[in-house]
Amino acid sequence: MSQHKSNLPQEAPTLSIRGVDLWESWLSPVKQRQILEDIRTIVTKAPLLEPVTPSGKKMSVRMTSAGRLGWVSDSSGYRYEANHPYGTNWPPIPQSVLEVWELLSGSVRSPDCCLVNFYQPDARMGMHQDRDEVDFKQPVISISLGDEALFRIGQKTRGGKTDSIWLRSGDVLRLGGEARLIYHGIDRINSGSSPLLKNGGRINLTLRVVS
Ligand code: MD3
Ligand code: FE
Numbered sequence: 001m002s003q004h005k006s007n008l009p010q011e012a013p014t015l016s017i018r019g020v021d022l023w024e025s026w027l028s029p030v031k032q033r034q035i036l037e038d039i040r041t042i043v044t045k046a047p048l049l050e051p052v053t054p055s056g057k058k059m060s061v062r063m064t065s066a067g068r069l070g071w072v073s074d075s076s077g078y079r080y081e082a083n084h085p086y087g088t089n090w091p092p093i094p095q096s097v098l099e100v101w102e103l104l105s106g107s108v109r110s111p112d113c114c115l116v117n118f119y120q121p122d123a124r125m126g127m128h129q130d131r132d133e134v135d136f137k138q139p140v141i142s143i144s145l146g147d148e149a150l151f152r153i154g155q156k157t158r159g160g161k162t163d164s165i166w167l168r169s170g171d172v173l174r175l176g177g178e179a180r181l182i183y184h185g186i187d188r189i190n191s192g193s194s195p196l197l198k199n200g201g202r203i204n205l206t207l208r209v210v211s
Contacts, residue, residue: 019179027170038094045091060123066114112210119202121191138209139176145203148190154183
């Protein structure tokens with residue numbers, strides 16, 4: 001009930017498509033660099049992984065996590081784990097990132113997981129639903145950094161009409177309500193479109209209440 005609402009975001013999104021709310025350029029360049037520095041600390045303590053899908057395909061996106069739980073995928077399936085596969089705890093979610101959740105999520109819960117997705121120029125993410133969490137009434141917040149990405153927004157069932165939008169560095173998305181269970185994916189990266197990362201590429205942070 002009340003743990004889902006309250007704390008409503010004060011600012012209106014700049015674009016809304018089927019419940020997918022987008023705040024374009026919400027993070028200033030200074031904030032983007034602060035978050036990037038905090039991600040470098042996370043990656044030092046919890047190295048990026050090359051996840052394998054349960055069907056045995058290597059994913060092109062490299063991943064790690066921060067928070068109480070991290071998302072992992074290997075031949076035994078997709079799940080959240082309390083430890084990095086190397087055996088250590090996941091580093092804490094940085095304050096710079098928690099602040100975005102607090103201001104835009106509309107949830108009174110704290111996120112359990114900050115998934116860090118790193119896209120090299122040829123990386124992509126196929127259409128999927130996020131269903132490894134317990135409570136789909138809790139929103140998801142996504143932060144884009146670095147090169148722009150073509151994000152595809154589908155429907156709550158596979159197939160059907162899709163819309164595509166470019167996600168740029170500093171953009172924040174909220175997936176709540178009807179949008180929480182839509183199919184979505186990243187079709188491609190526009191390599192070299194942002195100066196934020198020295199060697200190019202894109203980072204996406206996804207904040208979720210897991211359990
Ligand atoms: C819609 N990541 O990690 S972010 C993922 O850019 C994921 O790395 C993409 O999809 C990325 O699962 C897309 C936008 C996003 C994130 C979570 C969602 C869209 C979502 C959850 C539910 C519905
Ligand atoms: Fe997803």
